[in-house]
Amino acid sequence: MALAAVHENSLTAFENLSSLVADSMRLVDALIDDHLKSDIPLIEQIAKHIIYSGGKRLRPALVILASHIHGHISPSTIALAAAVEFIHTATLLHDDVIDESDLRRGTPTAHTVWGNTxxxxxxxxxxxxxFELMVTTGDLRVLQILSKTSAVITAGEVRQLVESHSFDLSIEASLQIMGAKTAELFGAACQTGALVAGASDQDALDFYHYGYNLGLIFQITDDVLDYQVTNDARGKVPGDDFREGKITLPVIYAYQMATVEERKFLNQTMIELNQTAEDLNRMRHLIESHKGFEKSLALAADIMRQSQPLTHKQGDFKVLLNGLLRECLTRNK
Incomplete structure (x- = not known):
């Protein structure tokens, strides 16, 4: 399917992207299956348990999209998309252990089934x-970018562990953690996908910035949805962030305006994790009353407006990616 035709039909941007990359994603899945084969069945069981648990597979799709824009989806593109999915999956496995999460997309997390170790x-x-797959691309720039990205993600995890369970966390620090944990891999997926298809370094860097902004907006809206959605079709259990005591943007905005009594409630539920069945609804109302959701989405919209213009050659990429950005902003409606 030609990208120029994709945005002319009635599909959403997410559906357009999935349709556009469907054939390539089948190759990615086959490569993933091949590289998960092991003499130790537990490796394949755990990896497939999370890889095929119903996620949007947005990161590998962005690799393919970035290559497609330059008219060349090669074996390197497929290998790179699989590598990005492996990196993402690895971080999810580690995240769930750190956060002590019981469910992911409505399915028991791997550590609850097979144990933390x-x-x-x-x-x-x-x-x-x-990294084994990255080497097959033969492109040192890909190795450099994704090596750095992996280090940034891990550092973001450590910073979140240290800072994100305290109301001392600022808006700026929260965005930096989101940037490290989520947006950096979105950006790297776009950048490296463009590079292996022959993009110039500057074009690839433009793709990185759009991907990075998409990752930030995706995470901000996800944090809003965690409180606003009561029946999540994506399989995410609403209220997980609250139950785990995660200080996300909507909560930070609410805390900034909260009364002394409200701050006492916030500390009790989010820091001490002393929660009752009614507290989640009380938290929703508190955030809403102090415009925590509204301010979070306004910040996400501002990030979208700050996205730099792309060249004419990348115009179709901008149309589709801007569609993804808009859908991220409105998926709580």
Whole structure:
């Protein structure tokens, strides 16, 4: 399917992207399956448990899209898309252990089924497999970018562990953690996908910035949805951030305006994790009353407006990616 035709039909941007990359994603899935084969069945069981649990597969799709814009989806593109998916999956396995999450997309997390040690070790295995796939591209720039990205993601995890369970967390620090944990891989997926298709360094860097902004907006709206959606079709359990005591943007905005009594409630539920069944609804009302959701989405909209213009050659990419950005901003409606 030609990209110029994709945005002329009635599909959403997410559906357009999925349709556009469907054939390539089948190749990516086949490559993933091949690289998960092991003499140790537990590795394949745990990895497939999370890889095929119903996520949008947005990061590998962005790799393919960025290559497609330059008219050349090669074996390197497919290998790179699989590598990006492995990196993402590894971080999810580690995240769920750190956050002590019981469910992901409505399915029991790997560590609740097989234990913390197995989940962490399989995450490490997937990181190793990602770098094995990167080497096949033969592009040192890809290795440099994704090596740096992996380090940034891990550093973001450590920073979140240290800072994100305190109301001392600022808006700026929260955005930096989101940038490290989420947006950096979105940006790297776009940048490296463009590079292996022959894009100039500057064009690829433009793609990085759009991908990075998409990642930030995706995470901000996800944090809003965690409180606003009561029946999430994506399989995410609403209220997880609250139950885990995660200080996200809507909560930070609410805390800034909260009364002394409200701050006492926030500390009790989010820091001490002393929660009752009614507290989630009370938290929703508190955030809404102090415009925490509204301010978070306004910040996301501002990030979208700040996206730099692309060249004429990349115009179709901008149309589709801007569609994804808009859908991220409105998926709580």
């Amino acid at each position: 197995a989940a962490i070790l399989v995450g490490d295995f997937l990181f190793a497999k990602a």
